[in-house]
Amino acid sequence: xxxxxYALGSAVALGLQLKGKCRxxxxxxxxxxxxxxxxxxxxxxxxxxxxxxATDLGENLYVIDLGTGSLTLVGNHGHxxxxxxxxxxxxxxxxxxxxxxxQLDRTNASATFIGNTGRGNIEGLHFRGNQLIGVDFNDTPxxxxxxxxxxxxxxxxxxxxxxxxxxAMTLLDMxxxxxxxxxxxxxxxxxxxxxxxxxxxxxxxxGGALQVGGLDFADDGNLYGLDINGEVLLINPTxxxxxxxxxxxxxxxxxxxxxxxxxxxxTWTLLxxxxxxxxxxxxxxxxxxxxxxxxxxxxxxxxxxxxxQP
Numbered sequence: 349x350x351x352x353x354y355a356l357g358s359a360v361a362l363g364l365q366l367k368g369k370c371r372x373x374x375x376x377x378x379x380x381x382x383x384x385x386x387x388x389x390x391x392x393x394x395x396x397x398x399x400x401x402a403t404d405l406g407e408n409l410y411v412i413d414l415g416t417g418s419l420t421l422v423g424n425h426g427h428x429x430x431x432x433x434x435x436x437x438x439x440x441x442x443x444x445x446x447x448x449x450x451q452l453d454r455t456n457a458s459a460t461f462i463g464n465t466g467r468g469n470i471e472g473l474h475f476r477g478n479q480l481i482g483v484d485f486n487d488t489p490x491x492x493x494x495x496x497x498x499x500x501x502x503x504x505x506x507x508x509x510x511x512x513x514x515x516a517m518t519l520l521d522m523x524x525x526x527x528x529x530x531x532x533x534x535x536x537x538x539x540x541x542x543x544x545x546x547x548x549x550x551x552x553x554x555g556g557a558l559q560v561g562g563l564d565f566a567d568d569g570n571l572y573g574l575d576i577n578g579e580v581l582l583i584n585p586t587x588x589x590x591x592x593x594x595x596x597x598x599x600x601x602x603x604x605x606x607x608x609x610x611x612x613x614x615t616w617t618l619l620x621x622x623x624x625x626x627x628x629x630x631x632x633x634x635x636x637x638x639x640x641x642x643x644x645x646x647x648x649x650x651x652x653x654x655x656x657q658p
Contacts, residue, residue, distance in 0.1 A: 398566030399609055401440060401454070402574055403429045405600035409457035414572050414580055414606070417594035423457030425450070431473035431516075432562075432605040433480060440605065441480060441496060443470040449499040463499030467492065471561075471603070472517025472527060476542075483514045483527065491525065491542060508545040511538055516563035516573070516603060526585060528553065528560045528573070535560050537588040551588030555579050562604025574601035 397415025401422070404410070407429070409422040427450060429442040440452040442459070447467045450459040469485040473494075480494045481504060490506040512531030520526050525540045535553040540546070553560055555575050562574035563583075573581035578596040583589070 396609075398568050398570070398572070398606055400562075400564060400566065400572070400604045400606040401432055401434065402562060402599075402604050403432055403442065403602050405602065409452060412574075412580070412596070412604075414566060415593065417580055417596045419596060419599075422454070425452055425457045425459040427459055428602075430469060430471040430561075430602055431482070432603045433473040433475055434605040434607055435475050435480070435496070436478060438607075439496070441473065442603075443473055443482060445469045449494060449496070451496075462496065465494060465499045465501050467501060472514045472525075473603070474517055474519050474525075474564075476519060476522060481525075481542075483517050483525070485513050487512055487531070489514050489527075489529075491540070505540075505542055505545045507540055507547045509547055511540075511547055512536065515559055516561055518564045518571070520585060526550075526563065526571070528563055534558050537583065537585075550586065551584075553581065553583055553588045554590030555581050555592055561600075561602045564604045564606045566606040567608045572604065572606065574604045576600045 397413045400412050400414055402410050402412045403425070406424075407426055408424050411420040411422060412418070425442070427442070427444050427448075429444050429450070431443045432452075433441050435441070438454070440454050441462075442450050442452055443465070444450070445468075447465040447470055449462040449465055451462060452459055465482065467482065467484050470482045471485060472483040474481060476493075480496050481491055482494050482501070483489045483491050487510050488507050489511060491504040492501045493504060494501050510531060511527070512529040514527045514529050515535075516528040518526050520539060523542050525542055527538055527540060529536045529538055532549065533552055535555075535558070537550045537553050539548045539550060553573060555573075555577070557575035557577035557579060560573045560575045560581065563571070565571050571583045571585045572593075573583050573590075575581060578599040578601065580593040580596065582591040582593050
């Protein structure tokens with residue numbers, strides 16, 4: 349896109365140099381330039397709702413539009429996955445109620461077994477930089493790192509107080525986890541310092557369901573949740589104030605991992621080449637007109653190579 353913008357700028361400069369010399373040709377020049385600019389504007393994608401991978405009770409993996417609730421089925425992974433996490437390099441992982449770790453194919457949802465973590469049920473999973481971390485299913489939960497090659501684990505910190513079991517987990521920053529727990533009430537949102545284990549209750553998440561199964565920040569900076577009634581929730585990470593964005597009837601969501609879609613390079617390339625082609629054609633016509641004018645040849649008596657003769 350930067351190259352296309354540079355070409356358009358150069359074309360405008362050329363047009364200004366030719367101003368007043370060949371009015372008819374200049375009309376063609378600026379008409380072509382306007383078409384090229386229109387193509388560039390068309391290449392700018394419209395703002396879209398954030399997207400995420402979501403797994404449900406039917407052991408299916410979906411791409412969910414968190415603004416509209418529209419769903420695209422990726423496939424059936426065949427496991428009761430309680431947690432999902434997407435790595436910075438785009439690898440998708442999941443854990444089940446037995447503590448098994450899987451890697452999921454993002455194109456068809458097929459699951460590759462990596463190993464058993466030995467931690468039992470894991471319903472909270474997220475990447476801390478390149479480190480995959482999980483949290484166990486105890487009332488005073490322990491956060492731990494997980495080796496994505498063999499599922500071995502190492503403790504990070506244990507919470508300093510009873511929080512109830514963890515239903516979902518994400519990261520507020522590198523040193524702070526946000527979790528949905530069962531204490532002091534269902535759907536409690538709380539933060540945990542991953543350096544000290546100190547935990548703070550922030551509020552109760554709203555919505556119509558008893559449990560929130562998925563929790564993650566999207567690329568729009570907002571915190572989203574998915575609950576077992578199929579609701580998509582927008583959650584204030586400070587006080588848990590909740591807005592129901594939309595619903596996905598018939599789905600019991602177990603977890604959510606957001607991602608940022610990447611535009612297809614081919615689309616940008618074709619639009620850019622088209623814009624440059626129009627600018628190049630306009631430049632050629634203007635150059636020919638200037639040459640004709642310099643030689644004193646009457647208008648209309650010279651045509652471009654390949655053009656039809658009158």
